[in-house]
Amino acid sequence: MMPVTILMLRPEDRIDCSAPLVAQGAAAVPEAAGVAGAEPAAEIMAAGGADLSPAVTSGCDRADWIVAGFDLLAEEGWSALSPARIAARLSGSEAGFFLYFSDLDELLQAMFDLWERLALGPLAAELPTLPPDGSSSATREAARARLAELADEGEGAPAAAIETALRERAASDPRARAAVERVDRHRLGGLSALLQAAGLSEPQARQRAEVFYAARIGLDYLHGTTGLAPAAPMRALAAAVLGLRKAG
Amino acid sequence: MMPVTILMLRPEDRIDCSAPLVAQGAAAVPEAAGVAGAEPAAEIMAAGGADLSPAVTSGCDRADWIVAGFDLLAEEGWSALSPARIAARLSGSEAGFFLYFSDLDELLQAMFDLWERLALGPLAAELPTLPPDGSSSATREAARARLAELADEGEGAPAAAIETALRERAASDPRARAAVERVDRHRLGGLSALLQAAGLSEPQARQRAEVFYAARIGLDYLHGTTGLAPAAPMRALAAAVLGLRKAG
Numbered sequence: 297m298m299p300v301t302i303l304m305l306r307p308e309d310r311i312d313c314s315a316p317l318v319a320q321g322a323a324a325v326p327e328a329a330g331v332a333g334a335e336p337a338a339e340i341m342a343a344g345g346a347d348l349s350p351a352v353t354s355g356c357d358r359a360d361w362i363v364a365g366f367d368l369l370a371e372e373g374w375s376a377l378s379p380a381r382i383a384a385r386l387s388g389s390e391a392g393f394f395l396y397f398s399d400l401d402e403l404l405q406a407m408f409d410l411w412e413r414l415a416l417g418p419l420a421a422e423l424p425t426l427p428p429d430g431s432s433s434a435t436r437e438a439a440r441a442r443l444a445e446l447a448d449e450g451e452g453a454p455a456a457a458i459e460t461a462l463r464e465r466a467a468s469d470p471r472a473r474a475a476v477e478r479v480d481r482h483r484l485g486g487l488s489a490l491l492q493a494a495g496l497s498e499p500q501a502r503q504r505a506e507v508f509y510a511a512r513i514g515l516d517y518l519h520g521t522t523g524l525a526p527a528a529p530m531r532a533l534a535a536a537v538l539g540l541r542k543a544g
Numbered sequence: 545m546m547p548v549t550i551l552m553l554r555p556e557d558r559i560d561c562s563a564p565l566v567a568q569g570a571a572a573v574p575e576a577a578g579v580a581g582a583e584p585a586a587e588i589m590a591a592g593g594a595d596l597s598p599a600v601t602s603g604c605d606r607a608d609w610i611v612a613g614f615d616l617l618a619e620e621g622w623s624a625l626s627p628a629r630i631a632a633r634l635s636g637s638e639a640g641f642f643l644y645f646s647d648l649d650e651l652l653q654a655m656f657d658l659w660e661r662l663a664l665g666p667l668a669a670e671l672p673t674l675p676p677d678g679s680s681s682a683t684r685e686a687a688r689a690r691l692a693e694l695a696d697e698g699e700g701a702p703a704a705a706i707e708t709a710l711r712e713r714a715a716s717d718p719r720a721r722a723a724v725e726r727v728d729r730h731r732l733g734g735l736s737a738l739l740q741a742a743g744l745s746e747p748q749a750r751q752r753a754e755v756f757y758a759a760r761i762g763l764d765y766l767h768g769t770t771g772l773a774p775a776a777p778m779r780a781l782a783a784a785v786l787g788l789r790k791a792g
Contacts, residue, residue: 373715463765467621467712477769484770506777510762511755517711518758521725522732529754536784 358396360386362406369407369461370454377404405471411462412475416482439494440538443508446487447534448527456516456526463513484509494538504537606644608634610654617655617709618702625652653719659710660723664730687742688786691756694735695782696775704764704774711761732757742786752785 364385368376379393379400386392397403449455466473484505491501511533515526612633616624627641627648634640645651697703714721732753739749759781763774 375716461715464712464715466769467709468623473769480766480769484766484772503777503780506763506766506772507759507781510766510774510777511759512762513765514758514761515754517761518728518732518754521714521721521728524732524754526758529751529758532751533755 361393361396361403362410365403365407366458370457373461374465408471408475412479415479435493436495439490443490443494443534443538447530456519460516460520491537508533508537609641609644609651610658613651613655614706618705621709622713656719656723660727663727683741684743687738690738691742691782691786695778708764708768739785756781756785
């Protein structure tokens with residue numbers, strides 16, 4: 297539904313892995329990683345050292361490891377995530393992983409954080425300033441069009457698989473649960489505001505936002521269990537949510 | 545939404561724990577359990593033995609252990625399930641557990657099986673025989689009333705917590721996943737038939753069944769993450785699903 301995948305990363309979240317580096321050495325050992333934080337790979341490498349792997353020397357930075365983690369998660373699930381497996385995706389070495397993360401747990405936290413940051417973006421950033429009573433017909437039309445777009449988003453995308461995986465992990469991991477809770481509240485609020493901008497009363501907007509968002513979660517889940525295609529029912533629901541609107 | 549809890553067990557699923565037993569002895573050791581299967585406790589006990597715990601002597605049978613497992617699951621989640629914890633709920637001993645199950649895994653399988661069997665029951669058993677075209681107005685009214693009932697079911701019940709827990713486990717346990725997949729297909733089909741009986745065309749009925757069921761799953765999930773109350777949006781959705789019906 298919402299932007300969570302590699303395709304949606306902003307430019308500042310990524311560094312070109314093919315960029316030339318200013319130094320050749322790297323202290324590519326786990327012990328050096330605890331203090332590495334989010335520094336550019338080139339700076340780390342200025343410390344000198346041996347055991348240069350492709351991932352260490354290529355200029356891949358912290359965000360690349362996080363994105364590779366999401367790719368692996370979408371394809372194979374949580375159990376597939378390990379420094380070695382993620383390094384293999386980047387044609388790198390496990391040592392490269394430890395330049396940025398002290399352990400797998402630190403990468404998981406970074407994944408929760410990035411997913412949440414992207415998911416907490418505005419639902420309708422492109423709308424003109426919205427008067428809460430939906431009095432402007434241009435605003436109403438823009439809001440209705442945006443709801444239709446939201447109904448279509450995520451169709452077949454890795455984003456849905458990643459989000460479902462995060463919801464599953466939330467059952468046993470308090471950090472994932474906290475991120476999912478904040479995102480769910482944010483989206484319910486954003487959808488409710490959008491529906492008010494589309495002309496619905498506040499109580500109607502809140503209730504229909506709940507139905508719309510719950511259906512999105514459930515359809516993505518049922519896609520996994522029954523192969524059901526979410527697009528058509530979501531579009532029909534979006535139309536119903538708006539079409540049922542009563543005047544005033 | 546659907547019957548999965550202790551309250552919904554049929555009489556044949558339970559045996560009165562206070563019933564008198566015909567024998568006093570019991571081979572209450574784990575090694576004896578592999579062959580115990582679903583035999584009545586009294587027969588097992590005829591083998592003689594010592595270490596009689598309350599659960600062994602009380603007449604609690606296999607179903608009681610399964611139900612106690614569901615109760616513990618609803619309250620504390622999968623990690624709480626152990627022979628010792630379940631025995632404590634029944635005021636019994638761990639040895640009593642092993643009269644019926646060779647290990648915890650066998651109990652889990654029995655829980656998946658029972659949940660699936662109850663969930664695969666008819667969605668609308670009480671309806672009169674339904675002509676598929678919904679031509680009888682009595683049938684239509686009965687089907688519409690049943691949908692409204694389904695919208696209300698499960699409100700605040702342990703059933704929703706158990707079902708959410710099963711969906712979470714389905715991510716990592718193929719047996720749970722298989723059960724959830726069969727149940728999801730069954731319910732989608734049953735809801736679609738119900739909506740056709742209520743007068744909707746087959747394509748409409750199928751699509752709205754998907755939305756209705758997906759919203760149920762999502763609202764139960766959001767109840768956990770945001771505290772949202774599912775009843776009002778589900779009732780509104782049931783009305784919309786039927787109210788949007790077009791003639792023919």
